[in-house]
Amino acid sequence: MELLACGHVANEGSFRMCLHLAVDEPEDVARLYTGRAGDYHLLCEPCAKLDDPTSQLAVVCQGCTARADDEPIVYVTGQPEVRHRDRPVGGSFQEQPAELRPVNHRCLAPLGDGWLVYTGKYLVRPGAESYRLKLPKGHEKDNAHGTPGPTLHTSPDGRFAAVAWDHGRYGAVVDLAAGGRVTLRLDRGSYRNYTTPFPFAFLSDGSLIAATEWNRLDRFEAATGALLTPRDTEWRKGEERPEHYLDYFHGRLTVNPAATWLVDDGWVWAPSGIPLLVDLAAWRAGETYAAEQGRRLALRSYAWNQPVAWVTDRTVAIQRIGDDDIAMVDGVRLYDAPSGEPINTVFGPKGRMWAIDGRLAVAADAGLEFWDLIEGARVGVLPGFRPTAYNPRSRTFATLENSVLRTFRVALDPI
Ligand SMILES: [Zn+2]
Numbered sequence: 001m002e003l004l005a006c007g008h009v010a011n012e013g014s015f016r017m018c019l020h021l022a023v024d025e026p027e028d029v030a031r032l033y034t035g036r037a038g039d040y041h042l043l044c045e046p047c048a049k050l051d052d053p054t055s056q057l058a059v060v061c062q063g064c065t066a067r068a069d070d071e072p073i074v075y076v077t078g079q080p081e082v083r084h085r086d087r088p089v090g091g092s093f094q095e096q097p098a099e100l101r102p103v104n105h106r107c108l109a110p111l112g113d114g115w116l117v118y119t120g121k122y123l124v125r126p127g128a129e130s131y132r133l134k135l136p137k138g139h140e141k142d143n144a145h146g147t148p149g150p151t152l153h154t155s156p157d158g159r160f161a162a163v164a165w166d167h168g169r170y171g172a173v174v175d176l177a178a179g180g181r182v183t184l185r186l187d188r189g190s191y192r193n194y195t196t197p198f199p200f201a202f203l204s205d206g207s208l209i210a211a212t213e214w215n216r217l218d219r220f221e222a223a224t225g226a227l228l229t230p231r232d233t234e235w236r237k238g239e240e241r242p243e244h245y246l247d248y249f250h251g252r253l254t255v256n257p258a259a260t261w262l263v264d265d266g267w268v269w270a271p272s273g274i275p276l277l278v279d280l281a282a283w284r285a286g287e288t289y290a291a292e293q294g295r296r297l298a299l300r301s302y303a304w305n306q307p308v309a310w311v312t313d314r315t316v317a318i319q320r321i322g323d324d325d326i327a328m329v330d331g332v333r334l335y336d337a338p339s340g341e342p343i344n345t346v347f348g349p350k351g352r353m354w355a356i357d358g359r360l361a362v363a364a365d366a367g368l369e370f371w372d373l374i375e376g377a378r379v380g381v382l383p384g385f386r387p388t389a390y391n392p393r394s395r396t397f398a399t400l401e402n403s404v405l406r407t408f409r410v411a412l413d414p415i
């Protein structure tokens, strides 16, 4: 009977890891990615940090590997396989002068077939009308979780716009069809609002969702500001904790195209990022506490505020792979709705992203990248072009910098 380096008999195959982890309670577990698909070896952190960590690998049994693999990962080294199979991307660039200065890269948004810009004082359609909009001054000082500042949102039908202060407190919704009249003022309170972008999303039915507390979302009619989701979510002093009390800091909201599912990229104390899958169809149909009953997609120490995009109405992509902010690799995990199960992993994508034709378009360091999730590979790149907005109606990506609106209209069947 042959014994493996861990002292156990090989019975279900053998695996390689450092012997410091072949103990009852392995600690400080690190991953060494091998460069082949998503394969990795397990090592203790000190071994993983050696010049040649592979020199520490010994053959151990499946039980020892599984025990170490269940522990939190504190460090990663090596690289998973990132596939590049670039082909030409069909489409056309255009440039036009636009004497406008968006407050930041989140203040350019699609509107109808064109664009809307927020300058800090005005909402402006380039080359057309503008509407005055000022927000109350917030008092954000902490930028540990992202830079406080406004984000411009627009409704799918192009009638409404909203400006909400990310990592801050206030916002406003305006009706562009009514001369830019403010229909709703947003206020989510001051409690740790610096930790997340302002939770906000327009739906395609003329309603919107916005945070009204750190742990509460509400749905409103955009045209009137009428509250559509009255309910009791408070936990009053001296009372028992109510069944529907939610101990969760809401984060950036991403709605699927059919407005039936919502991913909330928020967090809970530890702190841990917990992207929640919320049944928007049920909430819209009158399920009072649907927003309090989201399904957990993942739990990741110190990690939230990641790019999120719905690839289809049933599949959502969430960026960064790993369980802890200090030990992540670039890529997306795909989750299924309604099950909430992870269904695929693609290594490589990093940057703000949008879905197009079932692929992901990622504004990466190299430029605008197109990732095919079935191939698990990057299939095209537009070098040097890093758009900050995407208009799904006109299939156009855009940046507005140095008074130039630069766009790329993606061809039908572009790759
Ligand atoms: Zn070791």
Ligand SMILES: [Zn+2]
Pocket (backbone or CB within 6 Å): 006, 007, 008, 022, 060, 061, 062, 063, 064, 065
């Ligand atoms: Zn063993």
